[in-house]
Amino acid sequence: MPGAVSGGKTQVLPEEAQRVATVGRWRVVVLNDPVNLMSYVVLVFRKVLGFDESTARRKMLEVHEQGRSVVWTGLREKAEAYAFTLQEWHLSAVVEADEAH
């Protein structure tokens, strides 16, 4: 299940890599697509990310008008879980390192 970063295997990572993976911040970014309905995207944001209606609409419009929107920031494992769930809803979601942190 995505979200379990090691895919069920225990891995020994270099110390710096471990620190980045567990402490560094990651962003979940939703990319625009020309297929999914705006009302559908709003519902998905509310359902998956727990946004209220107004936040969900604002984020949906960001995706629509700017091509992308950061919808969540935090630890990588949770970011991957959110991205996977958004992809289950067939949105284009990616995980990126948050360079600002």
Added chain:
Amino acid sequence: MKRIEVKLAVPVVAPLLDVIRALGETPPVAAPGVIVPPDADPDLRGAWLGELAAAEATEVRALLALFDEVFFREGIVAFDAENAEMILRACSVLRLRLRESYLRAWGDDALESGDVEAGPFEPGGHKAMACFLFLATVQELILQHLGDNILAN
């Protein structure tokens, strides 16, 4: 349980089901737009893509199950709180696959705006576009009538 029944014209919808079935029978690969995180290990990559593909296959089967003997006899399909989420997602993935398979020539702006009265259809494109619009209508119905149920579940 809230339930909506929709009366459809069987002669219009039946040919669209052939398109949906054909798309549903394509190899179970993840839909367009799926991007596994960078530097994901092979196990995670495999699990990620495999689970998405399996979920998509389940969704498409659920959609096709709506069009059973009752539909072909009475033209009625029913949506409720139990099937709404699955059908909504099935419509989404099928619309993405239609774009990939048949509707690329349209360009994103036309698909996004819905301004599709005429255009550079590929072979099979007219039926694919009708299917694309039909699935959007199903989504709109579900969102309008059962969106709150989906959020509450």
